[in-house]
Amino acid sequence: MSSLSVTSLNKSYGHVHAVVDVSFEVARGDVFALLGPNGAGKTTTIEILEGFLKRDSGDVRVLGVDPGVHANQRWLRSRVGVVLQELAVESFFTVRQVLERNAGFYPEPRAVDEVIELVGLRDKADVKVKKLSGGQQRRLDIGLGIVGNPLLLFLDEPTTGLDPAARRMTWELIRTLSQQGTTVMLSSHYMDEVEALACHVVVLSKGRIAASGTPSSLGGRDLGKVAISFSIPPGISVTDLPVAPSGCQGQRIEISTDCELEVLSRLTSWALVKDIQLVGLSVTRQTLEDVYLGLTRESLASSDGPRS
Amino acid sequence: MSVITPPRKDHTRTSDLRLVLHQVRYEQKAFWINKVGALFTIGFSVLFLVMLGATNGKQTISYLGNITNDDYYVPGFIAYGIMSACFSMLTVNIVVRRETGLLKRLRLTPLPTWALLVSIFISTAIVAVAQVVVLLLIGRFGYAVPFPREWLAFLFVIVVGIASFTAMGMAISSVIPNQETAGPVTSVAFFVLLFLSGLWFPLQASSGLAKFSNFFPVRHLLLAVRAPFEQQPGVSPWAWHDLGIVVAWGIVAAVVAMRRFRWSPHRN
Incomplete structure (x- = not known):
């Protein structure tokens, strides 16, 4: 199910x-x-x-x-545990008090010490919520989300x-x-x-x-074109390359291709034979963000x- | 995934009772942790009683059957104690908790609405009763004001007062939009009504002010709490008329509170 x-x-x-x-x-x-x-x-x-x-x-x-x-x-x-944003926690309670209070609402809660350990607030367990940094409060939020063993x-x-x-x-x-x-x-x-x-x-x-x-x-994303880029040393011309580049900015070369294995193979063999460094060689797909x-x-x- | 076969119900009456007691414990903790707030709430009524008693406590009030000011102030501040805990303190408490998201966060947990409200009610009642006890003792031993002649009537008034004014506190909190106005709005409204209802300066029943403040529940609670203290024979300790009006306000408030109660801050 x-x-x-x-x-x-x-x-x-x-x-x-x-x-x-x-x-x-x-x-x-x-x-x-x-x-x-x-x-x-x-x-x-x-x-x-x-x-x-x-x-x-x-x-x-x-x-x-x-x-x-x-x-x-x-x-x-x-x-079901829910962690939302921008909800206050009683600032006058300690981390442990708030977790113990909420644990009491659930039929099978997780041990409070285990929660404190999981969210990395062991040093802050007995510190009042108002003394926590923003990041620590966010971790307490998550702690409150998992204290019920969801x-x-x-x-x-x-x-x-x-x-x-x-x-x-x-x-x-x-x-x-x-x-x-x-x-x-x-x-x-x-x-x-x-x-x-x-x-x-x-x-x-x-x-x-x-x-x-x-x-x-x-x-x-897994099927789209791959971008291969690198810089060529001075003295090497773009026309010397074994593969036609799709773009170049000064010494920086970019090749966009569907068959990255073949292109890389030809490129690296060429570089090895000629003893040329492909500085900053990178192979990237479209990012998830793109x-x-x-x-x-x-x-x-x-x-x-x-x-x- | 046989783990997730829903039994639909995994709480019992015992576990529900434990849940309420658990929440009451934390409501109480939250109240007493703020020592200044707690002292202010509890101590205000005591402070007033002591100050007024010291100023003109032994003077008699001719139009109230020649009782002393002390006789008048002790039940008055008992009523005040109930109203401050159940009305002004509760209102601010609820508004602040709602507007900062504390209530919404509780709503994400399995704590049922009724259990939260019952816990808040019990916790408020504990604070109110604590004040009543302190004031009774100070009155009896500090100012020689006799205990109520009729304890049953006294207890009944206390229960009715706590229940009705808690309902009014909940109702008012549901119409106050933000925490910045909660404190000023409730305390101004509350103190004006207390003043007009004769808490500090006894009113003659026939005065215009008394007629005006008779419309509001504050004066009726003052009168209802005083009735069980009446030492004159022939005066009933049960102020049914006043109790009826307090209850009526309480019921209307409860309806408003139940309809308008919300968990989420207004900003969302």
């Missing part, structure tokens, strides 16, 4: 179609990313999954049950405002949770984060699914929708 299953979901606010015919499935333990610019229908979709918004039509199953049915909500909230975790931009080290730690935590069988639904504006964590991505644009797939194949921007460009012009 999937952790999340959405079929033909629709939701409108008056005349505005916030979500149109959206369907996706998320298997247990997967990290799933829902992307899209503000106003694309992300928050609406997530709030429907969390049971805070009523859908107009379509079928939604969260851990096998319908979140739109009031009687299911308490059961669901015992098993089967499914909604993470809304979990690393916004974190320094690089804390960001990597959060990634590790998300991977650990996923390995332990927690399904994670991620929303993020950082494409490197999505690429590092998600096994499945859905991009929403104007309420519809614009693309869906693995981060490496999204939008035909694909994402391409997919959502159209809606960027009109990105002031009613909700994000």
